[in-house]
Amino acid sequence: MSRGRGTKKRLPPDKTEAPKCYDEKILDEVKQLFNKERSYSPPPGVEWSLPDPSVVLRDCPWSHPPLQALKQSLNEVKNQLSDKDLAVWHQHTCSTNRAGTVTAHLRATTNAELCTQAWAKFYEILGTFRLLPETALQNGELNSVHLCEAPGAFISALNHYLRTCRPHCDWNWVANTLNPYHEANERSCTIADDRLIVHTLPWWFFGSDDTGDVMLQKHLLELQRFVSNMRSVDLVTADGSFDCQGDPGEQESLVAPLQYCETVSALLLLAPGGSFVLKMFTLFEHSSVCLLYLLVCCFCSVSVFKPATSKSGNSEVYVVCLGYKAKDALRPLLSKLIRYYGTDMASMAALFPNNCVPDSFLRQHEEICTFFHALQIDTIQENLLLFSGMSGEQRSRLDQLREHAAQFYIQRFQVQFLPRKWWVCRGGSVASGKPFQRKQMGSFNQRKEMQFQEWRLRLGQVSCRAWVEEHCQAVEGHDFVLDGPLNESDLDSWFTLMGAALPKVRSSTFCEQELLDILNEALEECTLGLGGQQLAKNAPVCSSCSPQCPTSILTEVCSLPNITSCLVVGDLSWQHLPLSGEMVQPQFYPGPSYLDVCISTLHDGDPSYQQELLSSVLSAFHDLGEGSVLVVPLRSALTRFTGCLVLTFHLCFQSISFRCPSSGPPAVLLCVGFTPFPRMKTILQEVLDKMRCLEQGRQLLQFAPIEELMRGALPHFLSGLNNTVIRRQLHLLLQTGQDR
Secondary structure, three states: OOOOOOOOOOOOHHHOOOOOOOOHHHHHHHHHHOOOEEEOOOOOOOOOOOOOHHHOOOOOOOOOHHHHHHHHHHHHHHHHHOOOOHHHHHHHHHHHOOOOOHHHHHHHHHOOOOOOHHHHHHHHHHHHOOOOOHHHHHHOEEEEEEEOOOOOHHHHHHHHHHHHHOOOOEEEEEEEOOOOOOOOOOOOOOOOOOOOHHHOHHHEEOOOOOOOOOOOHHHHHHHHHHOOOOOOOOEEEEOOOOOOOOOHHHHHHHHHHHHHHHHHHHHHHOOOOOEEEEEEOOOOOHHHHHHHHHHHHHEEEEEEEOOOOOOOOOOOEEEEEEEEOOHHHHHHHHHHHHHOOOOOHHHHOOOOOHHHOOHHHHHHHHHHHHHHHHHHHHHHHHHHHHHOOOOHHHHHHHHHHHHHHHHHHHHHHOOOOOOHHHOOOOOOOOOOOOOOOOOOOOOHHHHHHHHOOOHHHHHOOOOOHHHHHOOOEOOOOOOOEEEOOOOOOOHHHOOOEEEEOOOOOOOOOOOOHHHHHHHHHHHHHHHHHHOHHHHHHOOOOOOOOEOEOHHHHHHHHHOOOOOOOEEEEEOHHHHHOOOOOOOOOOEEEEOOOOOOHHHOOOHHHOHHHHHHHHHHHHHHHOOOOOOOEEEEEEOOOOOHHHHHHHHHHHHHEEEEEEEOEOOOOOEEEEEEEEOOOOOHHHHHHHHHHHHHOOOOOEEEEEOOOHHHHOOOOHHHHHHHHHHHHHHHHHHHHHHHHHHO
């Protein structure tokens, strides 16, 4: 990606003027907001050096009492939040956040792409530190790798900076994150926002299994090959974390394995002189102490920085490392670090023995931890005080602070306007059909209590409960119609994507995640309670539901005007249905069984089911004539594979709708008005051939580009189908619980 022409040159922070402010106290407080940085530096005559590789990852975990005392006092203050409703508390802390209006101000004045809080934090880091190596800038080429990067705000912030401040620098980037489209990824760990990802997929590394999990050792080595075309890697950022709200007091220990993997990745990828930015939280445990000691020995400069745009009440800090030292000297240590790379590192052993971390480093580390500990406690206590009641004078002063902080940010970092044509996504980042992300509701105490409740009680706490309890009617699905045939598809861009076989479908781009989470919990609990075979044999029913019977579904499509034939794949029991002889008589093709659908958390992700489904569809395709109707039973369309199959129907039929029959599969697609699409049968046959030749443990995940699955009305249709199927399954499982 070469850079375009910029505007005026950016001034360094120390040359900017402070915003006009008639209250010196407010101005001083704003300046302090942007001055939360502490650095490590060996005392005169002392050298900090790495221990011998033979002692690395050998000793038991250890603790440092002064740091544990800080942890205990912080958790005591944080415990005062346990009874606060999360949504209400979040709204309150947003209103008291001094830098809370910065992002809105940036959006209004700079036309920043994907302008989130993360964007503002990284631009602030760029403006505070000499993050981009001078050698790279002098050569006119910068190469960066961004780990755990979704949704991509660091990338868009760096693009904005380079476009406006370094317009002649040629920039290449690669990013990694947990794949938001991979159905086996836990949604609590995965960022669902794909606005930038869907438009820049060739730049994203998801690994050979397509999960994007940076904590897999094979992905570490694959990533190194993925960036091998770069002259050198000058910058690595790592913004990883995951939801720790189930145990917030142990956030640091929970995230430690991820931070270890991010750090080892950076040390392996970076060229000498490169920079590394790592998100961390509290720094009290041995894992953080050792990781920071590793970094100060590997870089010329290491600072712990709390951006003003990072909420002061949380534990988040960024470790900014500049001037990576020669990798050759680290090779023996790197080899051992790579050997222990993975999710279990933190529970196995301490990175370094306690006696290998110098006292002089520990003293500096204590001072740094004490500084950020005091900032966080002061903020929480102030927010608690203001939560109980805020005077007009206090509100007015906070508003002044927020206004001046936004002005100070723009002036200090000289953020300039960027035309949309220079965004990372040409023409703008457009939100796609990204999946629903579960929101944490209630207080911490309430959420802990809900963890031990059965799924029916948990369902009562979510917004979709009333919808699930509604009885199913024959009109289900009538509101969703996909008009076609779609004529915008480049079949030359289609490809088959392989990955590890799905253990279960934990997430989907094409449904409300809250519903899928609860259904999976319900299936697991009901299977344990009743036994899988018993539940499969005694499929739950509801006497008050009146879904459409199979006879009326076939009568509906076979009575349509101008149809030449009707082909039905799947359940051969439908061929015995009583149909009028005056209508077109359907032809039947064998397909997959649906007897176990009510107990499977694989849903439509079962490889054998997918292969049978595609085989039966392809058999019918050979007999389809112009104007034919195709009826396809489905378990669901949660996976990319089934989404690709529906896309092929969208290209070949004038309209597609779905119905939920009273018996048999959860849903059937009604594809009306066949129009042949060139090469489609050939492509489907090639996909089927590849499915038949897959190695054990591998699965074909998709065969059309994800961009095409996210385009037009298709994602809305798929979400409508899946939400209806999931809601009906939950409704029937509720009846099972009432009958027990």
